Amino acid sequence: MSAFDDLLAYVRTTEALGQIAGRLSWDQETVMPRGAVEQRGEEFAAIESVLHARRVDPKLGDWLAAIDEDSLDDFGRALVRHTRRSYARNTKVPADLAAELARVTSVAQGIWAEARARDDFNHFAPTFEEVVKLRREEAAALKEGTEHADLWDALHQDYEPGSSGAELEAMFGALRPRLVALRDKIMGAAQPKGLTGTFDEDKQMALTGMLAGTFGYDFDHGRIDKAVHPFSSGSGLDTRITTRTNPEDPFNSIYSTIHEVGHACYEQNISRDYLLTPLGAGVSMGVHESQSRIYENQLGRSRAFTEYLFGQMRDTFGDFGIDTAEAFYAAVNRVTPGYIRTEADEVQYNLHVLLRFDLERRIINGSLDIADLPEAWDSRFEADFGVKVDRISNGCLQDVHWPVGLFGYFPTYSLGNVYAGCLHKALRGDIPDLDAQLARGDTSGATGWLKEHLQQYGGLREPRATIFHACGFEPTEAPLLDYLEEKFAGIYGF
Amino acid sequence: MSAFDDLLAYVRTTEALGQIAGRLSWDQETVMPRGAVEQRGEEFAAIESVLHARRVDPKLGDWLAAIDEDSLDDFGRALVRHTRRSYARNTKVPADLAAELARVTSVAQGIWAEARARDDFNHFAPTFEEVVKLRREEAAALKEGTEHADLWDALHQDYEPGSSGAELEAMFGALRPRLVALRDKIMGAAQPKGLTGTFDEDKQMALTGMLAGTFGYDFDHGRIDKAVHPFSSGSGLDTRITTRTNPEDPFNSIYSTIHEVGHACYEQNISRDYLLTPLGAGVSMGVHESQSRIYENQLGRSRAFTEYLFGQMRDTFGDFGIDTAEAFYAAVNRVTPGYIRTEADEVQYNLHVLLRFDLERRIINGSLDIADLPEAWDSRFEADFGVKVDRISNGCLQDVHWPVGLFGYFPTYSLGNVYAGCLHKALRGDIPDLDAQLARGDTSGATGWLKEHLQQYGGLREPRATIFHACGFEPTEAPLLDYLEEKFAGIYGF
Numbered sequence: 001m002s003a004f005d006d007l008l009a010y011v012r013t014t015e016a017l018g019q020i021a022g023r024l025s026w027d028q029e030t031v032m033p034r035g036a037v038e039q040r041g042e043e044f045a046a047i048e049s050v051l052h053a054r055r056v057d058p059k060l061g062d063w064l065a066a067i068d069e070d071s072l073d074d075f076g077r078a079l080v081r082h083t084r085r086s087y088a089r090n091t092k093v094p095a096d097l098a099a100e101l102a103r104v105t106s107v108a109q110g111i112w113a114e115a116r117a118r119d120d121f122n123h124f125a126p127t128f129e130e131v132v133k134l135r136r137e138e139a140a141a142l143k144e145g146t147e148h149a150d151l152w153d154a155l156h157q158d159y160e161p162g163s164s165g166a167e168l169e170a171m172f173g174a175l176r177p178r179l180v181a182l183r184d185k186i187m188g189a190a191q192p193k194g195l196t197g198t199f200d201e202d203k204q205m206a207l208t209g210m211l212a213g214t215f216g217y218d219f220d221h222g223r224i225d226k227a228v229h230p231f232s233s234g235s236g237l238d239t240r241i242t243t244r245t246n247p248e249d250p251f252n253s254i255y256s257t258i259h260e261v262g263h264a265c266y267e268q269n270i271s272r273d274y275l276l277t278p279l280g281a282g283v284s285m286g287v288h289e290s291q292s293r294i295y296e297n298q299l300g301r302s303r304a305f306t307e308y309l310f311g312q313m314r315d316t317f318g319d320f321g322i323d324t325a326e327a328f329y330a331a332v333n334r335v336t337p338g339y340i341r342t343e344a345d346e347v348q349y350n351l352h353v354l355l356r357f358d359l360e361r362r363i364i365n366g367s368l369d370i371a372d373l374p375e376a377w378d379s380r381f382e383a384d385f386g387v388k389v390d391r392i393s394n395g396c397l398q399d400v401h402w403p404v405g406l407f408g409y410f411p412t413y414s415l416g417n418v419y420a421g422c423l424h425k426a427l428r429g430d431i432p433d434l435d436a437q438l439a440r441g442d443t444s445g446a447t448g449w450l451k452e453h454l455q456q457y458g459g460l461r462e463p464r465a466t467i468f469h470a471c472g473f474e475p476t477e478a479p480l481l482d483y484l485e486e487k488f489a490g491i492y493g494f
Numbered sequence: 495m496s497a498f499d500d501l502l503a504y505v506r507t508t509e510a511l512g513q514i515a516g517r518l519s520w521d522q523e524t525v526m527p528r529g530a531v532e533q534r535g536e537e538f539a540a541i542e543s544v545l546h547a548r549r550v551d552p553k554l555g556d557w558l559a560a561i562d563e564d565s566l567d568d569f570g571r572a573l574v575r576h577t578r579r580s581y582a583r584n585t586k587v588p589a590d591l592a593a594e595l596a597r598v599t600s601v602a603q604g605i606w607a608e609a610r611a612r613d614d615f616n617h618f619a620p621t622f623e624e625v626v627k628l629r630r631e632e633a634a635a636l637k638e639g640t641e642h643a644d645l646w647d648a649l650h651q652d653y654e655p656g657s658s659g660a661e662l663e664a665m666f667g668a669l670r671p672r673l674v675a676l677r678d679k680i681m682g683a684a685q686p687k688g689l690t691g692t693f694d695e696d697k698q699m700a701l702t703g704m705l706a707g708t709f710g711y712d713f714d715h716g717r718i719d720k721a722v723h724p725f726s727s728g729s730g731l732d733t734r735i736t737t738r739t740n741p742e743d744p745f746n747s748i749y750s751t752i753h754e755v756g757h758a759c760y761e762q763n764i765s766r767d768y769l770l771t772p773l774g775a776g777v778s779m780g781v782h783e784s785q786s787r788i789y790e791n792q793l794g795r796s797r798a799f800t801e802y803l804f805g806q807m808r809d810t811f812g813d814f815g816i817d818t819a820e821a822f823y824a825a826v827n828r829v830t831p832g833y834i835r836t837e838a839d840e841v842q843y844n845l846h847v848l849l850r851f852d853l854e855r856r857i858i859n860g861s862l863d864i865a866d867l868p869e870a871w872d873s874r875f876e877a878d879f880g881v882k883v884d885r886i887s888n889g890c891l892q893d894v895h896w897p898v899g900l901f902g903y904f905p906t907y908s909l910g911n912v913y914a915g916c917l918h919k920a921l922r923g924d925i926p927d928l929d930a931q932l933a934r935g936d937t938s939g940a941t942g943w944l945k946e947h948l949q950q951y952g953g954l955r956e957p958r959a960t961i962f963h964a965c966g967f968e969p970t971e972a973p974l975l976d977y978l979e980e981k982f983a984g985i986y987g988f
Contacts, residue, residue: 012536012540013539013540013543014540016533016536016537016539016540016541017537017540017541017544019533019537020514020518020537020540020541023518023521023537024514024517027517027521031525031717032732033713033714033715033716033717033731033732033734034714035712035714035715035731035732036715036731036732037731038731039510039513039730039731039732039769039770040731040732042506042510042770043510043511043513043514043517045507045510046506046507046508046510046511046514047510047511047514049507050511050544218529219527220527220528220529221527221529221530222527223525223527236533237527237529237530237531237532237533237534238526238527238529238530238533238534240527275533276533276536
């Protein structure tokens with residue numbers, strides 16, 4: 001066996017163990033008996049300790065040093081690139097720091113939940129400071145010996161390899177003023193009618209299951225269950241999703257399902273040749289989000305597809321108070337004021353994310369103290385959304401990300417939207433009759449294009465290069481902005 | 495940390511990983527998408543390779559050598575005993591032999607299934623011989639340096655530590671003639687009426703779920719799902735069972751569920767102090783089977799409990815053609831001729847097992863060639879059951895055990911029945927009004943007794959000592975025989 005063969009065999013086993021750990025999480029969120037929590041914690045700790053030991057095993061370093069990259073094909077070079085990067089990062093963080101981070105973030109989640117429930121920032125502030133302090137220490141260790149510009153960039157690499165705060169700042173700087181202006185115009189226009197009444201939850205589940213199939217989800221390699229939060233889990237031949245239902249809001253279930261189907265189809269459609277290797281999963285959070293978002297928004301919330309969905313809704317629920325496909329399209333795409341990111345529409349979502357991106361860079365890079373965060377949050381929110389935050393649980397305590405140490409992650413949501421805008425432009429260019437297809441509930445042209453141009457490649461290329469390869473042009477924010485401005489001008493009539 | 499503390503921490507992690515592997519099996523049998531089989535195979539191989547490496551890690555040998563057993567309490571001494579035994583066994587089998595056994599038995603299962611479907615012994619015979627050859631090699635390695643009398647005893651230890659073929663032969667030698675005589679008497683008597691008609695499967699599931707609770711199954715630490723074969727899975731705080739339904743035979747679902755509840759309650763009721771240690775699971779197959787069997791038979795099929803069940807059946811299904819509790823009791827306990835072990839009743843089941851015990855000892859110890867197995871099986875079957883085997887799929891090809899290399903396992907079924915007989919005698923002595931309790935559907939006296947006298951101790955004592963401690967007398971086959979002869983004389987009126 002060559003060093004490369006040894007590396008490949010070792011990495012495949014590690015990936016298989018990673019899939020098992022993911023399945024345990026799925027189990028916990030869907031079917032686990034409630035009294036099993038404590039034991040499950042020990043089971044997670046056991047498999048994480050095995051995974052960590054494998055990821056820092058010096059054998060990896062020996063094989064990586066011995067491999068002659070010139071002798072490898074594209075797959076081999078990509079595998080080595082992924083492994084080299086993760087090995088370098090995993091071996092940089094001292095074991096005691098990693099253990100302390102795991103301990104503190106685990107405790108922090110509970111304290112944050114209490115603070116949010118009580119609307120009491122001070123209850124969480126000392127823990128928050130400890131989380132930030134440890135993550136800054138980790139960032140310093142990760143930055144050592146690299147060309148990353150700052151601590152935030154060092155953390156960001158785990159979610160979006162090759163991306164930087166400076167690049168994102170330029171992109172988001174162009175995004176923000178046009179989004180704020182679009183939001184202002186919408187808020188000045190007459191609101192379309194929304195949904196009223198209640199919608200049977202079993203019928204919602206049947207409808208979302210059908211829609212998952214419509215978007216190409218492969219039930220032979222996946223399943224849909226209910227969970228508190230919708231998520232997609234697993235790679236390759238076993239990629240499961242969850243959804244939830246709300247009797248008053250079938251759009252929640254429908255669009256969260258289509259969103260998760262986008263994530264899951266990406267995983268399901270990666271070349272089988274990459275199964276259980278670092279190439280066999282979505283290449284970055286941003287590229288992953290581009291898939292979930294284009295399924296959900298550019299396809300699922302399009303005028304054409306909502307025409308089809310309107311018919312399905314009437315078949316499922318009978319007359320539900322909206323009489324035309326045009327009115328249904330407007331109801332699906334209503335933009336209403338709100339404090340909460342996870343409830344935001346296509347227009348406002350990125351403004352929520354951009355706010356977090358700017359603040360978390362300052363927090364991690366050391367120019368914003370946690371004590372000053374609420375004021376910084378609230379003034380930025382008022383500038384972008386035109387209203388004051390009414391309480392801290394609607395402000396900087398709303399998200400679980402920072403409390404559990406996720407810094408460098410938020411901007412991948414907006415990067416995904418930007419990438420989705422680019423992919424949408426490119427696939428419309430290749431499929432002139434896309435709207436006619438979508439209007440009859442046929443997504444195969446669009447999802448087939450995404451599989452062919454992007455999904456099948458998994459981690460073969462770097463994230464930005466993955467998008468470039470699919471689109472044929474360098475990704476920018478312009479296609480997303482053009483799309484949003486045109487779409488909402490049509491709906492709101494300005 | 496002392497050597498003992500190091501050992502304990504290490505073993506706990508290994509046990510947690512073992513629980514994860516068990517959960518994967520549960521997942522595969524209940525909820526896994528059907529297209530995930532290939533990937534799941536790699537996931538199993540990955541976690542099994544991790545488990546194997548941990549179980550033969552020389553660190554275990556170092557700690558075991560360094561521990562001063564005199565300084566330990568009962569828990570510590572039992573933990574060391576379990577670990578010493580498994581470490582000694584795991585390190586004796588050469589890695590290439592273990593790998594070859596895994597490969598051959600995996601392939602063998604498919605060939606056996608084909609041979610059984612075609613009723614063609616010769617199709618399986620060469621593979622069967624290879625399985626036996628490899629298991630004999632493994633047995634020789636395991637026997638090396640021990641006091642086991644023969645190769646079969648060496649294999650048997652994995653299922654029933656401390657037991658021997660000679661001991662079992664004496665016990666079963668006393669069992670067989672009285673069972674044959676009892677069977678003959680029953681076959682000469684008039685048969686009671688059985689069930690007819692169909693029984694709604696959703697109602698069966700509701701009834702079995704209720705009965706699981708009646709027998710003390712804790713749904714906070716478990717769940718019931720449908721699967722092709724009923725089984726119990728997991729230990730401690732997450733112990734799940736499965737069942738199946740047959741519209742024409744609700745007894746199948748009811749009694750397989752009560753059987754699995756017996757297994758699962760044993761696991762659930764072990765002291766929390768032993769969680770994720772080798773003491774935290776049932777101590778042997780025989781003791782485990784004693785719990786499933788006493789729940790299913792001595793309790794579940796008793797005259798008293800079937801009186802309660804008769805009422806539940808009528809409440810669930812309405813009039814189903816049996817009019818009295820006495821007739822229902824007879825229907826539950828009908829003894830009918832049959833070739834298949836898994837379909838056998840309390841009387842005939844052990845005759846099926848004893849046949850296998852005698853034959854597999856001869857196979858493993860080298861005095862019965864595979865080529866001669868069909869004839870040996872058929873002549874023994876005719877001697878004990880009074881009829882000729884009509885085809886090989888009803889004969890020595892009926893069970894999956896031998897094809898996958900399980901030798902030394904079968905007798906634990908009958909040992910479990912013998913132990914159940916002893917426990918039943920002891921608990922009846924302690925609970926004079928047991929029948930009155932069971933007749934009103936109250937099993938708490940009996941199951942509480944089993945928890946207090948046996949289940950809570952898990953692997954603290956050796957298997958036979960576990961039974962002795964619970965009963966207060968040395969286990970023998972006599973209580974089981976007395977119970978069966980009295981019960982069936984009553985039902986069949988002789």
